[in-house]
Amino acid sequence: MSSSLAAGTAARVHRALDPLHSLTYFVPEADEEYAAIGLRPGRMHYFASRGAAMGRVGAGVITATFHNFHPGLVARFVPAVWEVVAPADVLAARLRVADRALRRLLGDDVVAGAEVAEAAELARTATQALSSPGRPLYAAHADLPWPDEPHLALWHAITLLREHRGDGHVAVLVGAELSGLDALVTHTATGWGFSEQAARATRGWSEAEWNGAIDGLRERGLLDADGLTAAGVALRERVEAATDALAVDPWLALGPERTARLTELGRGFSRRAVGAGAFPPGLLARG
Secondary structure, three states, rough: OOOOOOHHHHHHHHHHHHHHHHHHHHHHHHHHHHHOOOOOOOOHHHHHHHHHHHHOHHHHHHHHHHHOOHHHHHHHOOHHHHHOOOOOHHHHHHHHHOOOOOHHHHHHHHHHOOOHHHHHHHHHHHHOOOOOOOOOHHHHHHHOOOOOOHHHHHHHHHHHHHHHHHHHHHHHHHHHHOOHHHHHHHHHOOOEEEEEEHHHHHHHHOOHHHHHHHHHHHHHOEEEEEOHHHHHHHHHHHHHHHHHHHOOOHHHOOOHHHHHOOOOOOOHOOOOOOOOOOOOOOEEOOO
């Protein structure tokens, strides 16, 4: 990382911005808009809405790019979902979800305000430094047209930044020999993000499979009865540091002052949205 950026910048800006994208998977507007085009509530529309930019892909592609879902869970919905609805219709519905949810959670005055427009311009500028090689989910979303309205342009820019970072994160996890399930178990063991119950429920892993992964991680010396061992903590720190290193280009291009301003704006919008009930209770452990 360049000395012009403080250590941890990529992680901080990600944490500040990402709730504004990820809330669209949990808000009631999602169930309503996707039901209107024929999708069942829950994971069917999650796989469809996040994967639609790649076209009518099969379960193998979704499992590989999303990384931490049980293959059997993905196969329950994909590719059958494409017999119900076309990817283009899903993408249109997803924009309606983002529009309605952000207006409700932030308020029309904020959505139409100067700070959202400023954040949208900063985030869009940052995305100009992103590149596609080895980033399949990012590349698919980067081919989509930019929305005109500032709050939706901000949402789209955050989506590009998120999927670019996520593609890099998956590559790092594979290099660290952490399967999708191993990654979930070790991540929840840090106490940040998803709670264990939410991780298992939303990703489709049984208790037996989860416990089997724990046993394997204990054999590798990464977990013990108290949680992550020193080796486990060190591995997760290396994973996060390598993920940040692969995600730093947009912030190097934007520069420290504009990156700090976007982080400040994003954190404020995210806190407002979370405070307004953007995520269901019990989903997150903390952070």
